Amino acid sequence: MSTGTTSLRIAYLPLTDSAVLAVAREKGFAEEEGLSLDLVRTVSWATLRDRLLFGQVQAAHMLAPLAIAVTLGLSQHPAPLAAPYKLNVNGNMLVMAREFALALDPDVTARLNDPLGTAHDFATAIGLWKRKPVIGVVHRFSSHAIMLRYWLASAGVDPDRDVLLRVVPPSLTVEAMRGGEIDGFIAGEPWGSAAVEAGLAEAVAIGERIWRRGVEKVLAFRTPWLEENPQTVDALIRALVRSAAWCDDPGNHEALAHLLSQPHFVDQPADLILRGLSGRIVARADMPPVDMPDFMLFSREATPFPWRSQALWLYSQLVRWKMVDHTPENAAKAGSVFRPDIFRRALAESNVPIPGASMKVEGAVASPLAVGSKRGELTLGPDRFFDGRIFDPERIEDFLATF
Amino acid sequence: MRIVIIDDSGLRATVLEEGLREAGYDDIHIIPPRGGFVARLERMAPDVVLMDLGSPSRDTLEEMLTVSRALATPIAMFVDQSDDSMIGAAIDAGVSAYVVDGLRKERVKPVLELAVRRFNAFARLQTELDEARTALSDRKIVDRAKSILMSQRGISEPDAYALLRSSAMNQGKKIVDVAQALITASDLLGGGV
Numbered sequence: 001m002s003t004g005t006t007s008l009r010i011a012y013l014p015l016t017d018s019a020v021l022a023v024a025r026e027k028g029f030a031e032e033e034g035l036s037l038d039l040v041r042t043v044s045w046a047t048l049r050d051r052l053l054f055g056q057v058q059a060a061h062m063l064a065p066l067a068i069a070v071t072l073g074l075s076q077h078p079a080p081l082a083a084p085y086k087l088n089v090n091g092n093m094l095v096m097a098r099e100f101a102l103a104l105d106p107d108v109t110a111r112l113n114d115p116l117g118t119a120h121d122f123a124t125a126i127g128l129w130k131r132k133p134v135i136g137v138v139h140r141f142s143s144h145a146i147m148l149r150y151w152l153a154s155a156g157v158d159p160d161r162d163v164l165l166r167v168v169p170p171s172l173t174v175e176a177m178r179g180g181e182i183d184g185f186i187a188g189e190p191w192g193s194a195a196v197e198a199g200l201a202e203a204v205a206i207g208e209r210i211w212r213r214g215v216e217k218v219l220a221f222r223t224p225w226l227e228e229n230p231q232t233v234d235a236l237i238r239a240l241v242r243s244a245a246w247c248d249d250p251g252n253h254e255a256l257a258h259l260l261s262q263p264h265f266v267d268q269p270a271d272l273i274l275r276g277l278s279g280r281i282v283a284r285a286d287m288p289p290v291d292m293p294d295f296m297l298f299s300r301e302a303t304p305f306p307w308r309s310q311a312l313w314l315y316s317q318l319v320r321w322k323m324v325d326h327t328p329e330n331a332a333k334a335g336s337v338f339r340p341d342i343f344r345r346a347l348a349e350s351n352v353p354i355p356g357a358s359m360k361v362e363g364a365v366a367s368p369l370a371v372g373s374k375r376g377e378l379t380l381g382p383d384r385f386f387d388g389r390i391f392d393p394e395r396i397e398d399f400l401a402t403f
Numbered sequence: 404m405r406i407v408i409i410d411d412s413g414l415r416a417t418v419l420e421e422g423l424r425e426a427g428y429d430d431i432h433i434i435p436p437r438g439g440f441v442a443r444l445e446r447m448a449p450d451v452v453l454m455d456l457g458s459p460s461r462d463t464l465e466e467m468l469t470v471s472r473a474l475a476t477p478i479a480m481f482v483d484q485s486d487d488s489m490i491g492a493a494i495d496a497g498v499s500a501y502v503v504d505g506l507r508k509e510r511v512k513p514v515l516e517l518a519v520r521r522f523n524a525f526a527r528l529q530t531e532l533d534e535a536r537t538a539l540s541d542r543k544i545v546d547r548a549k550s551i552l553m554s555q556r557g558i559s560e561p562d563a564y565a566l567l568r569s570s571a572m573n574q575g576k577k578i579v580d581v582a583q584a585l586i587t588a589s590d591l592l593g594g595g596v
Binding site: 056 | 438439456457458459460461462463464465466467469490491494499
């Protein structure tokens with residue numbers, strides 16, 4: 001690394017999955033790479049997007065579908081964004097008001113482990129509800145909204161007709177539940193756990209059970225800036241890889257929960273944050289936790305590696321819900337948001353195992369699978385969709401035709 | 404031109420509204436970003452919506468602008484890339500604006516510039532208020548420490564102050580911090596005044 005320190009401003013939202021950025025700064029991983037991180041706390045995705053686009057920050061903790069949407073010109077000002085690093089996979093939870101959940105399997109563990117059955121019960125519950133249930137999502141272009149739509153549609157529920165999806169910022173979800181503005185919501189942690197703890201809601205579905213390795217937040221840059229600053233980008237990726245390994249280590253979860261609980265990060269009780277980190281999910285207030293060991297991943301199984309096929313799967317869902325037209329140009333633009341080439345370049349001299357391919361068939365791995373890697377052993381975890389669909393990124397049209 | 408201000412802070416919205424009225428705009432409405440604010444906004448059919456950039460409800464507003472026809476093809480004001488200084492000023496001041504597409508830029512620009520000025524003025528006012536409050540509470544702490552010293556050591560007020568100041572200088576601390584430490588210690592020892 002060159003001498004001197006490079007300052008970087010990075011915008012983030014106060015969520016458990018901003019952990020890798022927080023730890024890179026607080027535990028010195030960024031400093032070891034000659035970087036000084038200024039983490040800019042932001043309370044809406046719109047403002048995070050604007051700060052990145054207009055150069056107030058150099059990088060951002062961003063919803064993966066939002067990075068694709070901005071690149072495709074679907075969210076205010078169009079600008080090419082690049083995501084060379086995934087900050088986490090999984091970590092979402094759908095919670096619904098207890099009255100609504102009465103129509104679902106009362107055994108919450110069984111409910112969470114059987115997303116297909118629960119989706120059908122949910123469809124029935126909509127019929128029993130006196131009006132269209134209002135479900136909070138954090139953003140139109142969020143993994144949460146995309147997973148919720150995917151899950152509801154599997155049981156014949158049209159998310160644009162049979163329920164009302166309302167955008168509620170994560171930090172206001174609990175208040176909106178209390179005020180009766182929404183009947184439930186899907187959000188990143190710790191907000192689902194906070195609503196459960198307050199006795200307002202219970203867990204209905206877990207993101208990890210819908211898509212076992214679902215893309216969540218990415219580290220997004222403006223593409224021109226990324227191209228002009230290769231050394232800084234690479235240094236940041238190396239720092240984040242080490243930070244992520246620290247975050248994934250169960251021995252550090254308690255310290256991490258404590259760190260994130262501080263007012264300038266997530267500003268929620270450490271024991272609530274710990275639930276998502278350790279995968280011990282309290283599904284209903286006063287119940288013992290349910291073990292969900294893959295609830296949220298930061299590092300193992302090459303989690304940070306940005307598979308192009310994952311960007312294309314997200315794109316296929318935007319097409320499916322008529323948010324964008326499918327054209328070869330749009331598909332190419334969406335796919336190019338994820339930058340495995342940059343990830344490889346940054347870690348070329350390290351001993352971190354990196355997948356040899358940049359695309360894979362999504363949803364095809366049923367049990368842990370050893371795969372080709374540049375060096376070392378690399379095992380991919382199961383990545384099945386709960387409905388058994390398989391996404392071949394080379395055949396998007398065929399996949400879209402199955403819906 | 405109908406302008407809607409979405410804002411939590413009654414005072415800031417009032418500061419902005421007054422400015423707009425002075426500039427000759429008279430169709431101005433203020434809505435707090437709570438509950439069904441989206442439905443209210445929809446009914447008002449504004450030409451320009453101004454909102455605090457720091458409000459978490461911006462995502463809710465943008466979603467509504469996407470799905471409803473309250474503003475025909477609304478665009479965020481600072482997407483006007485031609486004016487970098489304006490964008491920077493708006494973001495720094497914390498103003499976001501959405502306008503009906505097609506509304507001439509010359510008509511909207513003065514509104515936005517005024518909003519930026521007023522938001523900045525409000526932020527200054529807030530800082531001054533905070534500083535005044537801090538100064539007041541600092542003075543109370545120093546006064547209390549002085550009276551402890553005066554009664555415990557039988558010295559005059561100027562001497563008590565000089566003692567606090569020299570301890571602060573020796574320890575490289577602020578006078579108020581030394582005073583606070585003294586009060587705490589005195590409370591612990593039961594010698595509070």
